[in-house]
Amino acid sequence: MANSSCSPHSWLIVTCYSSYAAFWLYHELCGGRAISFFEFELLSAPEKTPWLADAGSFVHHSSVLIIVVILALHIAAALKHQFVDKDGMLSRMLGKS
Structure with missing residues (x-):
């Protein structure tokens, strides 16, 4: 069995x-x-950078979409193993060997 920490x-x-x-x-x-x-200023306030805010917003919204797609694929794969392959993968994932 593989090392779970990695x-x-x-x-x-x-x-x-x-x-x-x-x-x-x-x-x-x-x-x-x-x-x-705790009231100690670590980094002073920079000037606002609109282009950086736009880039960050794009990355943020794109990453949400990517995570939702990966989640849907993960769920679909688990259901495929359960109902098409019938190999007991879902039972093993839930600890019911």
């Missing part, structure tokens, strides 16, 4: 959490706000 799902979780942090930082900086931590 599974693709683990990398997906790490990617999701790091993207939350990156988008928060992007949102704060592109909105012209300073980054502070």
Whole structure:
């Protein structure tokens, strides 16, 4: 059995959490706000950059669409294994060998 710490799902979780942090930082900086931590200013407020805000919005909305498509394909593949192949994959995924 493969090491679960290096599974693709683990990398997906790490990617999701790091993207939350990156988008928060992007949102704060592109909105012209300073980054502070308990009243200590870590990064001063930059000037607003509309082109960067537009690019970030495009990436954000595109990534939502991509994630929804991947989720739908993942669900379709699980249902295919359950009802077409009848190989018990869904039972193994749920821990019911």
